[in-house]
Amino acid sequence: xTRSHRTDLEAPHGTTAEPAGIDxxxxxxxxxxxxxxxxxVVLLGPxxxxxxxxxxxxxxxxxxxxxxxxxxxxxxxxxxxxxxxLGSPEHLExxxxxxxxxxxxxxxxxxxVVLGLVGVMAAVPWAAGVAFLAAxxxxxxxxxxxxxxxxxxxxxxxxxx
Numbered sequence: 421x422t423r424s425h426r427t428d429l430e431a432p433h434g435t436t437a438e439p440a441g442i443d444x445x446x447x448x449x450x451x452x453x454x455x456x457x458x459x460x461v462v463l464l465g466p467x468x469x470x471x472x473x474x475x476x477x478x479x480x481x482x483x484x485x486x487x488x489x490x491x492x493x494x495x496x497x498x499x500x501x502x503x504x505x506l507g508s509p510e511h512l513e514x515x516x517x518x519x520x521x522x523x524x525x526x527x528x529x530x531x532x533v534v535l536g537l538v539g540v541m542a543a544v545p546w547a548a549g550v551a552f553l554a555a556x557x558x559x560x561x562x563x564x565x566x567x568x569x570x571x572x573x574x575x576x577x578x579x580x581x
Contacts, residue, residue: 440512440515441511441512441513441514441515442488442489442490442512442513442514442515442518443498443503443509443512444509444511444512444513444562445498445502445503445506445509446489446490446495446498446499446503447489447495447518447521447558447564448558448559448562449494449497449498449502449559450484450489450492450494450495450497450498451555451556451558451559451564452555452559452560453494453497454477454480454494454525454551454555455552455555455556455559457473457476457477458474458477458529458548458549458551458552458555459552460473461473461474461477461544461545461548461552462545462548462549462552464545465544465545466536466541466542466544466545467541467544470536470544470545470548471533471536471537471541471544474529474532474533474536474544474547474548475533477525477529477548477551478526478529478530478532478533480492480493480494481522481523481525481526481529481530482526484518484519484522484525484526485519485522485523485525485526487519488515488518488519488522489515489518489519489521489522490515492522516570517564517566517567517568517570517571518564518566518567520566520567520569520570520573521554521558521564521565521566521567521569521570522566523566524554524565524566524569525551525554525555525566528547528550528551528554529547529548529551531543531547532544532546532547532548532551533547535547554566
């Protein structure tokens with residue numbers, strides 16, 4: 421997620437104060453873990469083990485989509501194992517774009533799971549591949565595609581108002 425997300429979003433309820441921020445390194449660490457799992461799904465191909473692992477990934481997105489990335493097991497790993505070894509973050513970021521990104525991940529991987537369950541097993545590695553690209557971009561260069569979609573949606577909504 422880029423720094424631009426910090427300043428071009430309104431806080432909830434029409435206030436101008438920025439909502440409580442999150443350490444931007446947490447979602448990146450979580451994206452790295454998720455990308456590794458999704459790479460395994462892609463390598464397994466259209467198989468039952470791939471479908472099971474994709475279901476695990478999809479379920480991992482659920483708490484992040486509801487409460488934010490800090491609520492995922494990857495967020496817990498960041499807080500317990502990684503964060504204590506790092507200094508304070510340079511800045512905190514708006515938690516809403518990463519939460520939306522978690523929802524996007526849930527939809528993409530969930531679609532792959534549902535299609536796999538109804539017999540379209542070829543959709544399993546494809547959904548994993550799409551989600552892998554997004555997670556790998558976030559983990560490696562900090563480009564959160566779901567976050568960018570959130571910002572674009574907010575800008576379009578404001579333009580209509």
